[in-house]
Amino acid sequence: MQVSVETGEGLQRRMKVALPAEQIEAELDKRLKQMARTARLSGFRPGKVPLKLLRQRYEEQLRHEVVGDLVPSAFAEAVTQESLNLAGRPSIEPILSPEERQYGFTAVFEVFPEVELADLGGKTVQRPQVEVTDADVDEVVQRLREQRKSWQPVERPAQAKDSVVVDYQGRIDGAEFDGGTGSDVRVEIGSGRLMPGFEDGLVGASAGEQRILELSFPADHPNPELQGKAAQFAVTVKEVEEPVLPEVDAEFVRSFGIAEGEVEQLYRDVRENLERERRRRTGERVKAQVMDVLLEVHTLPIPESLVKEEVQSLKEQAREGLQGNPQIDLPDSLFEDTARRRVTLGLILREIVQRHEIEVDAERVRAAVEELAASYESPEEVIRYYYGDRKLLGSIESKVLEDQVVDWVLASLTVEEMPMSFEELASADAGAEA
Structure with a gap:
């Protein structure tokens, strides 16, 4: 041959x-x-x-x-x-x-290109130092109470956080439009679920009162025919209700699957969940910085075929999230930058693993599976399920190996501890995700 x-x-x-x-x-x-x-x-x-x-x-x-x-x-x-x-x-x-x-x-x-690993000396990442406080736990319990709130009619004008039951009729240039009419619609003032100005326009309204709301649809409204259009809504307030939060008692605790109804157990469970979330968010924050450093110090050609494959993978994931229209044709350009970043990082991480003979740590895999399973009602059953499915376990092994590479890179970087509250950690990550 x-x-x-x-x-x-x-x-x-x-x-x-x-x-x-x-x-x-x-x-x-x-x-x-x-x-x-x-x-x-x-x-x-x-x-x-x-x-x-x-x-x-x-x-x-x-x-x-x-x-x-x-x-x-x-x-x-x-x-x-x-x-x-x-x-x-x-x-x-x-x-x-x-x-x-x-x-x-x-x-x-x-x-595949030849990857020359660059010197990481002089590069710095910041690691959040976060403590889960009693106030953080109390805030979560308060949110749990709000999720199970009930409504009680009141004989007073509506205010923020109240629920108002209304009928409304919308018009644009004097004409009705699709979706502009509602009957017995519950509006929670301050929830931000309706178009800008609608909820605020009901503050101070009493049962039986009629109001005219002059509003404008946002420029990015999902319906192109309504984008930026001025509309007039005739609203009739039928009922005003205030929220009633449940007491944190045995009945409330049992509603979250704690059979004994121990209030202290609920607080312990909330704290454990926050600690897991703190570890996850801290790790992801550090990992993102490490990846940015690796991209900054390495310049290498990347196979276009791998970029195209990654684009298709990202498109498929996006389609799965579009439950209303999974067949929508999304342009490749929407995913190309992310695909290039992933492929480049994949090549660098692959070289680090091979060059330094890093092998996945079975103990860390077990710990990762156990941490994931801890949030379920039957952790042991979840652990058996993961170890019985090669594909699922492989996804955990890949993540653990990536974490091991991050640890290896961190040993070559300067790591600065950055104190912050749990709320700051969560809000910073939310901003990054957006």
């Missing part, structure tokens, strides 16, 4: 492989003879069709099949022979010239 490789633009390679004509023709004759044993053609008994006739009819088809069957193993052998490190799938075109007894194929593909 003869192999030649040409270097194309960037990381592209063009490999031409010549297959032995004797091997192709011998396999072709073998398949023709096998076909002759059972072939059926009009005018001939089964198995009695002349080989010459079968060759005339099927030789070209069988020749393509023979070459096609040999390509995968020949390609793998050629890649090994030439010590090529493939990135992405190759594009393969067969070569068939029986007159000249030339057979083979041309494969076009990209290879």
Whole structure:
């Protein structure tokens, strides 16, 4: 088998492989003879069709099949022979010239770049120093109370956090529009669920009162026909209710699955959840900074084929999130920057793992699974489930290995401790995610 490789633009390679004509023709004759044993053609008994006739009819088809069957193993052998490190799938075109007894194929593909690990000296990351306080726990319990609040009618004007039951009729330029009418609609003042100004316009209103609200739809409203349009809403207030929060007692505690109804247990569970969240957010904050440093100090070409694959993966994830319209056609450009970042980081992390022979730590994997399972009602069952599913466990192993690489990089960086509250940690991460 003869192999030649040409270097194309960037990381592209063009490999031409010549297959032995004797091997192709011998396999072709073998398949023709096998076909002759059972072939059926009009005018001939089964198995009695002349080989010459079968060759005339099927030789070209069988020749393509023979070459096609040999390509995968020949390609793998050629890649090994030439010590090529493939990135992405190759594009393969067969070569068939029986007159000249030339057979083979041309494969076009990209290879992984050589990654030179850069010096990380002088680079700094900041690690949040956060303590979960009693106030943080109390705030979560307060939110849990608000989630289970009930409503009580009041004989007073509406105020912030009240619930107002209304009928409304909207018009644009004097004409009604789709979605502009509502009956017995509950509006929680201050929730921000309705268009800007609607909830605020009900502050001070009493049951039985009618109001006219002059509002404008936001410029980025989901309905293009309403974007930026001025609208008038005639609103009738039918009822005003105030929130009533439940007491933190045994009944309240049991509603969260704590069978004994112990209030202290609820507070312990909330604190444990906050501690897990603190560790997760702190780790992600540090990891993001480490990744930024790695991108800053490394410049390398990246295989476009891997970028395209990553773009498609990101598009698929985005479609899954669009439950209302999963078939929407999202442009590749929307995901390209993220895809390039991921591919570049993947190449750098891969080189660090290989160069320093970092292997996934089984104990850290177990700890990660146990931490994930701790938030479920039956942790042991969740742990068995993960260890019984190779794909699920593999996702945890990949994350743990990435964390180990982050730890390795941190050993070469200056790490500054940055005190902050849990609220600041959470709000900073929320801003980064947005």
